[in-house]
Amino acid sequence: MITYSMNFQYKYKHTGALFQGRYKNVVVDSKEQLLHLSKYIHQHQTTYSSLPMYLKKIEPIDWIYPEYILGLTDNYRNFINSTNKSNSKKIKKLTLE
Secondary structure (H helix, E strand, C coil): CHHHHHHHHHHHHHCCCCCCCCCCCCCCHHHHHHHHHHHHHCCCCCCCCCHHHHHCCCCCCCCCCCCCHHHCCHHHHHHHHHHCHHHHHHHHHHHCC
């Protein structure tokens, strides 16, 4: 990341920070946590979301493997669309926001 920033700043004569805030990460150490983080990501999808691949609307590209996440719940579509106060609390504890 540092090399990219340095090259960008040199090439475009830019000064200051390129990215907002510091890089953050969280350890995913359970299947439940992985499933809820997947839900969080898919509920906050962008234009380039993998959600259609998880919902089997399109074929997954070669580096996305939705089978593992899909195997953690009976119905992924219902799971990501469900809103549950206790689930919201779980997700809040597991994310960085």
